[in-house]
Structure formats: structure tokens, C-alpha cells
Amino acid sequence: MPLENIPIVTVSAGAAVGPAPLDGLSGNAPVLLREIAEHVNRLLATGESSAIDLNALPLTPADLDWLQETLGTGEIAITLESDGDSTLNETACPGVWWVTHHNEHGAVVSRFLEVAFVPELVKAHPEDIKIGLEHLDLLISGLS
Amino acid sequence: MQGPLIDTLARQGVTRRTFFKYCATLASLMALPPSAGRAMAEAMAASPAAVKRPSVIWLPFQECTGCTESITRSHSPTIEGLIFDAISLDYQETLMAAAGHQAEEALHKAMKDNEGKYLLIVDGSIPLGLDGAYSCIAGKSNLETLKEVAKGAAAIVAMGSCAAFGGIPKANPNPTGAVSVSDVIKDKPIINIPGCPPIPVVMTGVLAHFLTFGSLPEMDSKGRPKAFYGETIHDRCYRRPFYDQGKFAKTFDDEGARKGWCLFELGCKGPVTYNACATVKWNGGTSWPVESGHGCLGCSEPDFWDAGGFYKALSMPADPLKMVSAAAAVGAAAGVAVSFANRAKKSAAKAGHETTTLADLEK
Numbered sequence: 001m002p003l004e005n006i007p008i009v010t011v012s013a014g015a016a017v018g019p020a021p022l023d024g025l026s027g028n029a030p031v032l033l034r035e036i037a038e039h040v041n042r043l044l045a046t047g048e049s050s051a052i053d054l055n056a057l058p059l060t061p062a063d064l065d066w067l068q069e070t071l072g073t074g075e076i077a078i079t080l081e082s083d084g085d086s087t088l089n090e091t092a093c094p095g096v097w098w099v100t101h102h103n104e105h106g107a108v109v110s111r112f113l114e115v116a117f118v119p120e121l122v123k124a125h126p127e128d129i130k131i132g133l134e135h136l137d138l139l140i141s142g143l144s
Numbered sequence: 145m146q147g148p149l150i151d152t153l154a155r156q157g158v159t160r161r162t163f164f165k166y167c168a169t170l171a172s173l174m175a176l177p178p179s180a181g182r183a184m185a186e187a188m189a190a191s192p193a194a195v196k197r198p199s200v201i202w203l204p205f206q207e208c209t210g211c212t213e214s215i216t217r218s219h220s221p222t223i224e225g226l227i228f229d230a231i232s233l234d235y236q237e238t239l240m241a242a243a244g245h246q247a248e249e250a251l252h253k254a255m256k257d258n259e260g261k262y263l264l265i266v267d268g269s270i271p272l273g274l275d276g277a278y279s280c281i282a283g284k285s286n287l288e289t290l291k292e293v294a295k296g297a298a299a300i301v302a303m304g305s306c307a308a309f310g311g312i313p314k315a316n317p318n319p320t321g322a323v324s325v326s327d328v329i330k331d332k333p334i335i336n337i338p339g340c341p342p343i344p345v346v347m348t349g350v351l352a353h354f355l356t357f358g359s360l361p362e363m364d365s366k367g368r369p370k371a372f373y374g375e376t377i378h379d380r381c382y383r384r385p386f387y388d389q390g391k392f393a394k395t396f397d398d399e400g401a402r403k404g405w406c407l408f409e410l411g412c413k414g415p416v417t418y419n420a421c422a423t424v425k426w427n428g429g430t431s432w433p434v435e436s437g438h439g440c441l442g443c444s445e446p447d448f449w450d451a452g453g454f455y456k457a458l459s460m461p462a463d464p465l466k467m468v469s470a471a472a473a474v475g476a477a478a479g480v481a482v483s484f485a486n487r488a489k490k491s492a493a494k495a496g497h498e499t500t501t502l503a504d505l506e507k
Contacts, residue, residue: 051178053171082162101165107429110169112178120182121168125160 029063032113033070039115040095049116051099064111068098078122084109088119167352173424174349174361174371187356198355199258200265201251201293202236205286206279206313206322207268211304212238214341231263231351237281248282255296263354264297266290266325269306269313273321290328299333299360300325301350305443308336308367315449326367335360336367340443343424346372366446368418377414377440380422383407401437411455412439419444 032052039050054064072092080086084102091098097119099112114120124132153163164185171181204212216239233239234254235247242250254262268286271278276285284292294300302325305311313322326334337346350369353361361369378384386392386406393400393407401407408415414422417440421432433440439455442448 053178055172080161080165082159082165086165101169103429105429109429110172112168112172114178121161121164128160 025062025066026058026060028057028059029067032057032067036093036096036113036115040093043095043115043117049114049120051115052113054111054113071096071098078119080121086121088114088122170345170349170352173345173420174353176371184352184356188352197232199254199262200231200233201254201262201297202233202265202267203289203293204237205266205268205270205290205307206320207304207306209238210341211267212236215344215347231355234262251293255293259296261298262296263299263301264293265301265303266307267303269310269322269324270328271313271320271322273319278320287328290325294329294332297332299335299354300329302326302334302336302367303347304342305338305340305448308338309446311340312449314447333360334367335363335369338368338444339419340448342444343372343420343426345424346420364418372420372424373418373444375418377417377419377422377434381414381434382422383434396437407434407439409457410439411453411457413442413445413448413451413458414440415458417442417445
């Protein structure tokens with residue numbers, strides 16, 4: 001079989017049709033800013049929080065770096081230690097949180113941009129608070 | 145299990161936040177909107193003991209138990225495994241304590257009590273040869289058992305390539321007349337989760353979907369959940385840029401192999417295999433075949449065992465008959481005095497075990 005018949009398309013690394021240009025940016029990240037703005041508008045208008053699944057979008061590692069850098073760093077950085085670390089960091093745009101979940105080996109398992117006053121995961125669940133109250137009562141009963 | 149799932153998880157040291165985090169990731173893997181993770185977590189965590197957990201019956205037929213191993217031993221202790229606490233696994237020969245008549249009793253009780261509502265999981269193919277005598281459980285052929293248990297099932301999950309497509313038992317010459325679940329059952333919703341074995345999280349994802357929404361997730365033309373089998377291994381492979389640049393490993397120990405170039409010429413079946421290995425990976429996200437330097441075998445595709453050899457590049461003739469005639473022509477031209485069949489056999493064996501080189505491709 002001659003080589004030409006093998007369906008392999010060869011493109012040079014830097015060509016426009018390649019997987020990504022040399023800097024690794026696909027051009028998909030900047031448009032996300034508008035979508036984030038939409039979500040922030042909704043949060044302000046209705047109080048409804050929302051999230052964007054960054055792993056579900058065709059973003060290269062360079063795109064993600066660009067986005068993270070562009071959104072900047074805010075005042076709050078939260079680390080959740082459960083089954084591997086999760087970081088929930090406020091960006092320079094209040095209400096926009098960069099959420100990264102790691103597994104116990106430290107690998108990133110999912111990434112979200114959450115638009116909310118406080119990320120969903122940070123809030124204590126009423127059921128858990130009830131358990132906490134029981135514990136408090138136990139502590140109080142031990143005082144006497 | 146007593147009490148809601150979340151209490152069981154808490155006893156195992158899994159907090160609510162850990163569980164919610166897991167569900168968020170699961171929803172992401174299943175390409176569901178981020179809000180679905182929350183819905184899943186709420187639905188699964190809150191389902192109290194008062195609400196009867198859905199009954200699941202797991203039937204093993206012509207199989208190697210690899211699928212069960214994959215699900216139950218992914219890495220421990222797993223939330224994947226704990227999700228099973230959200231269901232009532234009423235019959236699973238490998239895992240259940242009961243045996244013999246007791247086990248059969250449990251099966252029939254579950255079928256009767258949950259008529260029309262239980263989820264049936266099948267791993268292994270069903271032999272039709274000799275009236276199904278090749279594989280029998282409790283004096284009944286697998287065919288009889290499947291038909292009987294499928295009748296009252298809400299839906300069927302065909303776990304692994306054998307149940308989904310016939311798998312290795314169906315490989316040429318298929319001595320037992322093995323067929324898939326969908327070859328036998330035509331009147332029930334069937335979802336195929338192929339793979340040899342399938343990825344644990346795919347199983348959990350389908351279960352979580354069933355628990356949350358009470359239905360099976362969206363499927364492709366081969367009955368596979370689109371969320372996990374929507375793209376080929378090749379499309380999501382981290383070595384894909386090397387394929388696009390025409391950089392290929394030619395042997396398993398050359399410079400290209402060391403540099404992690406594309407394994408296409410070494411027989412990788414990634415371009416024609418739909419599965420989530422490239423993104424979900426194996427062993428708790430540690431690695432997967434291509435990352436460890438070996439091409440994809442295509443184990444989640446129908447008839448992967450007969451696809452013409454694991455080390456033959458996809459562009460080579462996959463049909464063994466064509467291989468024989470090509471090799472015979474070479475033999476005749478060279479005037480070698482060995483028998484037609486022998487020569488062909490030798491060449492085919494040679495081609496099967498040696499690396500595919502450009503010279504092979506030109507034959």
C-alpha cells in the first residue's frame with residue numbers, strides 16, 4: 001500500500017489548522033468573559049447562583065492560564081480538605097469564584113467558575129449544623 | 145443500610161462536602177450541567193430509608209468476573225463503591241453471602257417484590273449453542289434465566305463488552321454461540337457499558353443517573369451512554385498533537401516511543417474506539433494504556449478481538465483473508481517451495497508479531 005493512501009494528515013506544529021498555535025491559545029477563553037458577565041448580571045438581578053464547567057469547554061491549558069490570570073485574584077482563598085484538596089478562590093471580580101477539585105493524588109478532577117455570593121460547597125448544610133448543635137449541647141452538659 | 149446514604153457515608157468518614165464535590169465531578173464527567181451535580185447529590189443523599197432503595201439484580205453469564213473486579217476494587221475506599229449503598233443489590237453471586245437455594249430464593253423474592261421496577265445488570269455473554277447448555281446456573285441455561293429475569297425489569301444494563309456485544313466468548317470461531325443481551329431481549333430499555341472491563345465511574349454515573357432521574361441517560365446508536373462514549377480515544381488523546389504533526393513511534397523502544405509520540409503505527413485502535421479512558425483514566429486517575437506506552441486495544445468496540453491484531457496499524461488490511469492472499473503472492477513471486485498454506489500462515493504470524501513498518505504497509 002503506498003504511503004499516500006494512509007489517511008494521515010500531516011501539518012506543521014505552528015500552522016493555523018494545527019491543534020493549537022504556538023502560544024497554546026485557542027481563542028476560546030476571551031469569549032467566556034461575556035458569559036461570566038451574563039451570570040454575574042443574573043446573580044445581581046435574581047440572586048440566582050450558577051456555574052460554568054471549565055472541563056466541558058474546549059480550553060487548552062494555556063487558555064485556562066490566560067483566563068485565570070485575566071480574572072485575577074481576589075481577597076478570599078478557601079481550601080477544602082476532603083478526599084484531596086479543593087480550592088475555592090475569589091477572583092478580582094467579586095462573586096466570581098475559581099473552583100478547582102483535586103483527588104487524593106493531587107490531580108485536578110474538575111474545574112468550575114462559580115458565580116455566587118458564597119460558593120455552594122462552603123455553606124454548612126442544615127443537617128450538619130444540627131449535628132454540630134448536638135455536639136455543642138454535649139459540650140455544655142459537660143460544663144456543670 | 146440504615147438511614148439515608150449520607151449517614152452511611154459519614155460513618156465511612158466521607159463528609160457531605162466530599163460527597164457533593166464527588167457529585168459535581170461526576171456531573172462534569174457525564175457532561176451534565178453543573179447544577180445536575182447538586183441535584184444528584186441531593187437526590188442520593190436525602191433518599192431516606194423509608195423510601196425503598198431501588199432493587200438491583202446482577203446476573204453473571206459467560207464472563208470472567210473482571211467487570212465486578214473493576215467496579216468493586218477501583219480504589220478503596222471509594223465513593224463509587226459506596227454509591228452501591230444507594231441501591232439494594234439483591235442478587236450478585238460473587239458478592240452475596242448466600243449460596244445455593246438461599247441465593248436463588250433471594251433472586252426470586254427480589255423479582256417478585258419489585259416486579260417491573262428493578263434494574264437488571266448483566267455481565268457476560270449468553271451462549272445459544274447446544275440449547276444454551278454451555279453455561280447454566282441452578283440447572284437453568286443463561287438464556288432461560290435472562291428471559292425470565294428480564295421480564296420484570298425496568299431497564300437492563302449490559303455491563304462489559306461480553307454482555308454488550310458478545311465480547312471474547314463471541315470471538316471467532318465462537319464455539320458456544322455466544323450473543324449479547326440485546327440479541328436476546330428486544331422489549332426492554334437496554335444500556336450498553338462496554339469495555340474489558342468498563343471504567344468504574346461509567347457504571348456509577350449510569351447508576352447515579354438512574355437514581356436521580358429514574359431513567360437511563362442518553363445513548364448513542366450502539367446503546368452506549370453518550371456522556372462517556374461520545375468521543376473516540378483518539379479525539380481526546382493527549383498524544384493527538386503528535387498524530388497531527390505526523391510524529392509516530394515505529395517500535396516500542398525507539399526514540400519516538402521514548403518521546404511519547406503517537407502509537408498509531410504500532411496498532412493503536414484509538415481512532416475507532418469510543419470510550420472515556422483518555423479523560424477519566426484508570427486506577428483512580430493514575431494512568432491509562434496509551435499513557436503507559438501501549439496502543440488502545442479497542443476493547444469497548446464490538447468484535448475487538450477479531451479486529452485483525454492488536455499490533456497492526458489501522459491502515460493495514462484488517463481482514464485475515466486478505467493478509468493471506470497478499471502473503472501468498474509474495475511467496476509465489478519469490479518461488480519459494482513451501483506449501484501455500486504454510487507460507488501464508490508463517491507470513492501472517494510474522495506480520496502479527498512484528499512491528500508494523502513502512503515496508504509492511506507497502507506489501
